[in-house]
Amino acid sequence: MPFKQQALLRQKLFLLGSLAIGSLLYLVARVGSLDRLQPICPMESRLAPGLAEQFPLRTLQYKRGILHELRKGNASKEQIRLHSLVQQLPRAIIIGVRKGGTRALLEMLNLHPAVVKASQEIHFFDNDQNYARGIDWYRGKMPFSFPHQITIEKSPAYFITEEVPERIFKMNSSIKLLVIVREPITRAVSDYTQVLEGKERKNKTYHKFEKLAIDANTCEVNTKYKAVRTSIYTKHLERWLKYFPVEQFHIVDGDRLISDPLPELQLVERFLNLPSRISQYNLYFNATRGFYCLRFNIVFNKCLAGSKGRIHPEVDPAVVAKLRRFFHPFNQKFYQITGRTFNWP
Ligand code: A3P
Numbered sequence: 001m002p003f004k005q006q007a008l009l010r011q012k013l014f015l016l017g018s019l020a021i022g023s024l025l026y027l028v029a030r031v032g033s034l035d036r037l038q039p040i041c042p043m044e045s046r047l048a049p050g051l052a053e054q055f056p057l058r059t060l061q062y063k064r065g066i067l068h069e070l071r072k073g074n075a076s077k078e079q080i081r082l083h084s085l086v087q088q089l090p091r092a093i094i095i096g097v098r099k100g101g102t103r104a105l106l107e108m109l110n111l112h113p114a115v116v117k118a119s120q121e122i123h124f125f126d127n128d129q130n131y132a133r134g135i136d137w138y139r140g141k142m143p144f145s146f147p148h149q150i151t152i153e154k155s156p157a158y159f160i161t162e163e164v165p166e167r168i169f170k171m172n173s174s175i176k177l178l179v180i181v182r183e184p185i186t187r188a189v190s191d192y193t194q195v196l197e198g199k200e201r202k203n204k205t206y207h208k209f210e211k212l213a214i215d216a217n218t219c220e221v222n223t224k225y226k227a228v229r230t231s232i233y234t235k236h237l238e239r240w241l242k243y244f245p246v247e248q249f250h251i252v253d254g255d256r257l258i259s260d261p262l263p264e265l266q267l268v269e270r271f272l273n274l275p276s277r278i279s280q281y282n283l284y285f286n287a288t289r290g291f292y293c294l295r296f297n298i299v300f301n302k303c304l305a306g307s308k309g310r311i312h313p314e315v316d317p318a319v320v321a322k323l324r325r326f327f328h329p330f331n332q333k334f335y336q337i338t339g340r341t342f343n344w345p
Contacts, residue, residue: 066079066083067113068296068297068300070085070116070143070144070145070146070149071110071111071116071117071296073117073118073119073143075143075144079144080144083146084147085144085145085146086144086145086146086147087139087140087142087143087144087145088139088142088145088147088149088150088151089135089138089139089142089151089171089172090118090142090150090151090152090153090175091150091151091152091172091175091176091272092150092152092175092176092177092178092272093152093153093154093155093158093168093175093176093177093178094106094152094153094154094155094156094178094179094180095154095155095156095158095159095164095168095177095178095179095240096156096157096158096159096160096179096180096236097156097159097160097179097180097181097182097187097230097231097233097236097254098156098157098159098160098187098191098230099156099182099187099190099191099194100156100179100180100181100182100187100252100254101180101182101252101254101257101258102154102156102180103154103304103305103308104257104258104261104291104292104304104308105154105178105180105252105254105257105268106152106153106154107294107302107304108257108261108265108278108282108283108294109152109265109268109278110152111265111277111278111282111283111294111296112269112274112277112278113149113277114148114149114150114274114275114277115149115150115151115152115272115274116143116144116145116149116150116151116152117143117151117152117153117154118141118142118143118151118152118153118154119143120141121153121154121155121156121157122138122141122153122155123155123157124137124138124141124155125155125158125161125163125164125167125168126155126157126158126161126163126164131163131167135171138171150272150274152178159179159230159236159240160229160230160236162239165239165240165242165243165244166243168243169243169244173243173244174248175248176248176250176271176272177240177244177248177249177250178249178250178252178268178271179233179237179249179250179251179252180251180252180253180254180257181233181251181252181253181254181334181342182254182255183255183342183344183345184231184232184233184323184327184330184331184344185231185315185320185323185324185327186255186312187230187231187254188209188213188227188228188230188231188323189209189227189312189313189315190310190312191226191227191230191231192209192212192227192313193310193311193312193313194307194310195227196313197307197310208313209313209315209319210315210316210319212225212227213225213227213228213319213323214319214322220322220326221322221323221326228323228326231327232327232330233330233331233334234330234331234333234334234337235330237249237334237337237338238337241337246337246338246339249338250267250268250271251338251340252264252267252268253340253342255342258291258292261283261292262278262279262280262283265278266278281295282294282295282296283295284301286303289303289304289309290309291303291304291308291309324345327344331344
């Protein structure tokens with residue numbers, strides 16, 4: 001073979017080889033990130049009862065794309081028309097608590113085929129300007145969904161805002177309310193860390209947590225500090241109970257949602273009267289992030305944004321001890337009202 005042809009052949013072989021190695025490396029990386037890989041369950045069994053009978057299998061497979069788009073909060077005009085998609089008011093709301101794990105809870109519930117999330121925090125009930133825009137404005141902020149699906153939104157400020165329980169009651173007195181809580185001091189420090197990060201981004205200085213949490217004059221816990229006040233869960237819940245019976249609330253353990261999310265999600269599925277569809281397959285631990293991430297299917301998985309899971313500053317143990325003593329009676333009351341014990345220190 002002439003030398004020129006040989007060189008051409010070598011070049012082609014080299015290109016093909018690189019392509020094969022590249023594809024192999026991609027696959028290895030992909031499977032590596034999908035640790036504990038399991039087969040995907042068939043589409044029909046992932047749908048709420050009734051839907052599988054409503055659509056023949058071929059249609060269901062075609063709809064896989066739509067369900068996925070709906071979960072991402074997208075739907076084209078054509079899909080909306082073709083499948084009679086609707087914007088529905090939420091049948092369940094994650095009302096708080098800020099830094100309790102509200103985003104993780106919403107995203108994880110959204111793994112359920114019968115759930116569609118409102119991606120943004122809408123702040124309809126806690127913001128007077130938004131509230132004045134009326135219920136149709138609120139509905140217009142909701143994602144498109146199939147009529148049998150339930151829409152869920154989350155706005156953590158609802159839990160602590162005075163006017164919200166009455167406003168939600170006026171919209172739907174039988175709505176289901178989800179509250180995700182973490183150990184109160186961890187939550188308060190998480191809250192502080194978020195504000196601190198915001199200040200640092202603007203090159204501003206900020207007080208230490210200890211200075212904010214303890215009143216320098218009395219040496220007592222500073223109940224005027226918002227991060228402390230928000231963690232007095234029972235005080236806020238009591239306001240809500242003036243409008244809704246306790247059975248309409250479900251308390252999610254935010255600390256367990258971090259360490260072992262599936263059992264917590266199964267409790268929520270039961271509370272929402274949904275068939276159990278979220279499985280271990282949908283959740284995988286990402287060692288780099290140090291958190292569970294979400295797997296929708298073999299190609300689509302995601303972790304929460306980097307702003308979730310910040311490193312907290314160390315807090316003076318004497319201040320922690322003081323805060324524990326302060327929160328103890330409120331925590332006891334919270335366990336008593338909700339019927340869920342957390343054994344917080
Ligand atoms: P930290 O940043 O203090 O760790 P919210 O969404 O209500 O703002 O709550 C944020 C908290 O969600 C984070 O607080 C983080 O600990 C928690 N969280 C729970 N599950 C998570 C997950 N799978 N990925 C990232 N953060 C998660």
